[in-house]
Amino acid sequence: MDNQRKEWLLNAGVIIALFAVPLWALAVGEPFIITLATRIAILAIAAVGLNIALGLGGMVSFGHALYLGVGGYVAGIAAHHAFAGTTVMGLPGTNQMLPIWVIAMLLSGLVAGVVGALSLRTSGIFFIMITLAFAQMGFFFTLSWPAYGGEDGLPIFVRNQFPGLNTARPWDMFLLAYGVLVAALLVFAMLRAARFGAALMAIRQNPDRTAAVGISPFGIKLVAFVLSGMITGLAGAMMADLTRFVSPAMMAWTMSGELIVIIILGGVGRLFGPVVGAALLVGFEVFFGGLTEHWKLWLGLVLLAVVLFARGGLIGLIAGRERHG
Amino acid sequence: MSLALVLEQLLNGVQFGLMLFLMSAGLTLVFGVMGLINLAHGSLYMIGAFLCAALAAATGNFWLGLMAGIAGAAAAGALIEILVIRRLYARDHLDQVLATFALILILSEGVRMIFGPFPLYLNVPDMLRGSVDLGITRYSLYRLALIGFGVAVALGLWLLIAKTRLGIQIRAGESDREMIAALGVNIRWLYTVVFALGAALAGMAGALVGAIQSVQVGMGEPVLILAFVVIVIGGIGSIKGAMVGALLVGVIDTMGRFLLPRIAGLFLDTSQAMGVGAALASMLIYLLMALVLIFRPQGLFPAHG
Numbered sequence: 001m002d003n004q005r006k007e008w009l010l011n012a013g014v015i016i017a018l019f020a021v022p023l024w025a026l027a028v029g030e031p032f033i034i035t036l037a038t039r040i041a042i043l044a045i046a047a048v049g050l051n052i053a054l055g056l057g058g059m060v061s062f063g064h065a066l067y068l069g070v071g072g073y074v075a076g077i078a079a080h081h082a083f084a085g086t087t088v089m090g091l092p093g094t095n096q097m098l099p100i101w102v103i104a105m106l107l108s109g110l111v112a113g114v115v116g117a118l119s120l121r122t123s124g125i126f127f128i129m130i131t132l133a134f135a136q137m138g139f140f141f142t143l144s145w146p147a148y149g150g151e152d153g154l155p156i157f158v159r160n161q162f163p164g165l166n167t168a169r170p171w172d173m174f175l176l177a178y179g180v181l182v183a184a185l186l187v188f189a190m191l192r193a194a195r196f197g198a199a200l201m202a203i204r205q206n207p208d209r210t211a212a213v214g215i216s217p218f219g220i221k222l223v224a225f226v227l228s229g230m231i232t233g234l235a236g237a238m239m240a241d242l243t244r245f246v247s248p249a250m251m252a253w254t255m256s257g258e259l260i261v262i263i264i265l266g267g268v269g270r271l272f273g274p275v276v277g278a279a280l281l282v283g284f285e286v287f288f289g290g291l292t293e294h295w296k297l298w299l300g301l302v303l304l305a306v307v308l309f310a311r312g313g314l315i316g317l318i319a320g321r322e323r324h325g
Numbered sequence: 326m327s328l329a330l331v332l333e334q335l336l337n338g339v340q341f342g343l344m345l346f347l348m349s350a351g352l353t354l355v356f357g358v359m360g361l362i363n364l365a366h367g368s369l370y371m372i373g374a375f376l377c378a379a380l381a382a383a384t385g386n387f388w389l390g391l392m393a394g395i396a397g398a399a400a401a402g403a404l405i406e407i408l409v410i411r412r413l414y415a416r417d418h419l420d421q422v423l424a425t426f427a428l429i430l431i432l433s434e435g436v437r438m439i440f441g442p443f444p445l446y447l448n449v450p451d452m453l454r455g456s457v458d459l460g461i462t463r464y465s466l467y468r469l470a471l472i473g474f475g476v477a478v479a480l481g482l483w484l485l486i487a488k489t490r491l492g493i494q495i496r497a498g499e500s501d502r503e504m505i506a507a508l509g510v511n512i513r514w515l516y517t518v519v520f521a522l523g524a525a526l527a528g529m530a531g532a533l534v535g536a537i538q539s540v541q542v543g544m545g546e547p548v549l550i551l552a553f554v555v556i557v558i559g560g561i562g563s564i565k566g567a568m569v570g571a572l573l574v575g576v577i578d579t580m581g582r583f584l585l586p587r588i589a590g591l592f593l594d595t596s597q598a599m600g601v602g603a604a605l606a607s608m609l610i611y612l613l614m615a616l617v618l619i620f621r622p623q624g625l626f627p628a629h630g
Contacts, residue, residue, distance in 0.1 A: 132553060141608055
């Protein structure tokens with residue numbers, strides 16, 4: 001069996017398992033496992049967003065937690081005002097997920113546009129540090145801005161609503177996250193197959209040659225960066241609703257690091273890299289976190305081993321180093 | 326708002342800036358010579374602080390603790406370089422970020438296992454306790470000593486790089502690694518020495534700052550990110566840039582936190598002004614960084630012209 005087929009089979013297995021396991025948990029009455037699968041799906045959406053910038057475009061953003069946090073705060077602030085019956089900048093709050101998602105994506109796209117336009121003036125190591133620094137700026141801003149809880153964060157007392165579903169039930173929340181994940185994966189696959197994706201990957205491999213054939217790297221990278229931030233922002237809004245809480249911790253630099261780790265564990269630039277990586281990270285945390293309080297030490301050692309000896313992530317180990325789909 | 330208060334905040338800013346310089350100098354050297362981005366630099370700062378606090382508590386002597394902090398961080402740096410970092414020089418920046426991120430997890434959790442989950446406290450040494458009279462205000466003697474210490478180390482570092490054989494090799498390494506290896510300089514040894522030197526500076530900063538803040542796991546990362554801001558502003562690979570950047574960041578951050586809530590208080594009521602001022606102040610140095618990026622993307626003092 002060639003590697004391309006192996007990877008497709010693996011992808012199919014992963015997406016089926018991510019549905020089948022919580023379905024089984026629903027049947028036997030294990031809501032904890034359903035919520036765990038929901039968390040994996042939402043983290044995977046966030047990482048699909050980052051995978052556009054990092055995997056396709058080669059932009060090592062160490063600040064994607066910023067967009068996660070922007071999305072999260074949109075959900076939290078909208079729910080806060082809807083609950084209190086007050087307005088924010090003349091607009092009423094809302095407890096409907098659909099408008100919240102739209103605003104979360106627009107706002108995180110806007111922030112990504114500003115950060116991207118500044119950061120993409122540089123490359124390499126500068127880019128890494130600058131994206132990190134901008135995310136840290138957001139972190140300290142939310143930490144010291146007292147109106148929405150500051151350091152203590154902002155609780156969402158009642159989970160926001162989605163038409164036709166009862167989002168308070170774990171299974172309904174899972175369906176929502178699963179549906180959005182599938183949509184995000186489709187967007188990623190379509191983007192990669194499109195001319196835009198081809199140009200983006202060409203820029204990653206050799207920006208000078210791409211520029212020489214008449215494709216300006218800056219514009220394409222910026223659009224990819226904005227798209228990437230929007231998808232991660234959407235995941236942030238869903239994450240806030242899942243935990244019914246949003247705090248500056250969502251923007252912490254460790255969160256940005258975790259998103260990169262997810263992609264690396266799964267496989268950089270692969271369609272299902274984020275899903276496999278998110279499942280591995282959450283699984284690792286639950287399993288080793290139950291065994292020892294020092295599970296992060298082991299996570300560090302595993303990560304170090306992956307970087308030094310198993311580049312290409314888990315999908316790379318199974319389906320070879322070449323990227324297919 | 327009196328002149329005395331402004332002077333005190335200004336000195337605090339300079340002191341903060343000089344400690345940031347100790348962190349940034351190591352980072353920028355390691356990047357300049359080896360082309361490596363080292364996220365675990367903050368962990369070396371933490372190791373320096375923990376060793377100093379533990380030994381000072383055991384022996385009652387701060388200076389013994391400081392020595393141990395510097396030596397321990399340098400040793401940890403050399404060990405990390407030989408075991409892990411050495412394999413990363415030829416890799417891309419993504420691999421370097423991940424491997425050093427993994428090192429942070431390992432070192433933070435390792436320190437937590439050895440020293441426990443609670444913060445340690447490090448007292449200011451007896452001979453530096455109290456305050457001195459500066460004419461218009463009294464100022465903490467320890468903070469003043471930190472300023473003197475920072476200036477002395479910066480001077481020493483400049484002498485080392487400008488006047489010694491090792492300094493020549495470091496500067497040559499920054500311009501052309503392959504060439505100095507071809508000329509017979511033991512480049513592996515040079516890399517280990519540079520990394521350990523950077524680690525020693527970070528450990529020193531951690532130990533010195535540990536006496537005015539609490540010594541805890543995770544103390545290194547906020548400083549690390551500020552050091553990134555410093556070297557982006559100053560220009561990567563440039564010691565001079567690190568010095569100017571560190572002083573700018575230290576003074577602007579400290580003065581911003583002091584002045585902005587007061588300025589906002591002219592327009593808003595007190596409680597609102599405190600919040601708005603504090604939030605703006607926390608963003609100030611990042612805005613400075615953005616400005617530098619817009620007008621001088623290579624930083625104020627780019628290392629390679």
